[in-house]
Amino acid sequence: MTYCGIVSIAGRPNVGKSTLLNRLIGQKLSITAHKPQTTRHSILGIQTVGERQVVYVDTPGIHVTGKQRLNQVLNRTASSSLHDVDVVILVLQAMVWNDDDKRAFELVSNSGVPFFIAVNKIDNIRKKEEMLPYLGTLPTHENLQGVVLISARKGSGIDSLEEQIGKFIPEGPWRYGEDELTDRSARFLASEAVREQLTRLLSAELPYALSVEIETFEESADLLRIGAVIWVDKPSQKGIVIGKGGAQLKEVGSRARATLETLFDKKVFLECWVRVKEGWADDERALRSLGYDNQ
Numbered sequence: 001m002t003y004c005g006i007v008s009i010a011g012r013p014n015v016g017k018s019t020l021l022n023r024l025i026g027q028k029l030s031i032t033a034h035k036p037q038t039t040r041h042s043i044l045g046i047q048t049v050g051e052r053q054v055v056y057v058d059t060p061g062i063h064v065t066g067k068q069r070l071n072q073v074l075n076r077t078a079s080s081s082l083h084d085v086d087v088v089i090l091v092l093q094a095m096v097w098n099d100d101d102k103r104a105f106e107l108v109s110n111s112g113v114p115f116f117i118a119v120n121k122i123d124n125i126r127k128k129e130e131m132l133p134y135l136g137t138l139p140t141h142e143n144l145q146g147v148v149l150i151s152a153r154k155g156s157g158i159d160s161l162e163e164q165i166g167k168f169i170p171e172g173p174w175r176y177g178e179d180e181l182t183d184r185s186a187r188f189l190a191s192e193a194v195r196e197q198l199t200r201l202l203s204a205e206l207p208y209a210l211s212v213e214i215e216t217f218e219e220s221a222d223l224l225r226i227g228a229v230i231w232v233d234k235p236s237q238k239g240i241v242i243g244k245g246g247a248q249l250k251e252v253g254s255r256a257r258a259t260l261e262t263l264f265d266k267k268v269f270l271e272c273w274v275r276v277k278e279g280w281a282d283d284e285r286a287l288r289s290l291g292y293d294n295q
């Protein structure tokens with residue numbers, strides 16, 4: 001007898017959803033960075049243990065504010081990931097409950113799907129008893145199945161979370177092969193690796209205004225040749241990405257290359273270019289052409 005189910009990981013930006021997904025899958029699939037809103041796609045991570053296969057969907061952070069079309073598309077993707085799933089994990093950050101968390105709670109509880117709250121980053125809390133009043137203030141709902149305290153970074157509470165989710169995974173045939181970890185293409189993972197480094201290395205403002213497109217992806221027996229275009233919003237941003245004497249872009253390239261060599265277990269030759277696509281954050285058609293609306 002086999003079991004197979006879809007679990008959505010929801011929550012406002014920066015609560016640690018991608019870190020949790022990576023922890024659950026045990027491999028680096030979804031990008032993580034210190035700045036909020038780094039996840040733009042729903043990434044499937046697949047975990048097959050014993051008879052049970054769990055397909056995790058990583059949603060972009062749900063948030064209230066933001067006028068640009070990009071934010072609207074992000075929110076739409078987030079809500080669509082909440083339907084047709086077996087269970088949702090709503091991730092919160094320990095001791096924090098703000099308007100965006102409230103909005104995320106509303107979206108999740110209105111989806112009609114059973115859900116758990118995972119209170120993350122508990123490694124930041126020295127005295128655990130300080131959390132009791134906080135936990136007491138969290139809202140309840142008939143679909144809420146339980147609250148689990150976790151540290152996605154350190155790995156604590158993850159076993160308990162998996163065990164509780166497991167009860168909601170229905171009987172059924174597996175959707176993916178036993179060894180598959182993601183349904184995302186190698187190209188997609190390559191673009192995410194470049195974007196992750198850009199988000200880490202650049203100043204807070206810029207990453208929202210850029211996207212990465214893989215132009216060439218050639219695989220031979222012992223080498224992967226990847227050509228990545230980094231699209232920015234304004235000519236002024238081009239220089240920032242490239243950095244003095246090209247130092248920044250070189251650093252991005254060499255770090256992303258290291259990630260990709262581990263991921264693909266192969267030597268990688270990575271070339272990055274920066275090009276300007278003006279006003280793209282406001283242009284939904286341009287967004288689609290870059291793959292942001294492909295759910």
Ligand SMILES: Nc1nc2c(ncn2[C@@H]2O[C@H](COP(=O)(O)OP(=O)(O)OP(=O)(O)O)[C@@H](O)[C@H]2O)c(=O)[nH]1
Pocket residue numbers: 011012013014015016017018019020031032033034035036037038039059060061120121122123124150151152153154
């Ligand atoms: N101390 C601590 N930090 C964590 C933990 N989990 C995640 N973080 C940090 O929180 C930040 C955001 O983590 P992400 O996993 O990128 O968050 P996200 O919710 O996927 O963010 P978006 O992609 O913006 O929606 C990163 O700096 C993580 O290292 C945790 O358990 N403990």
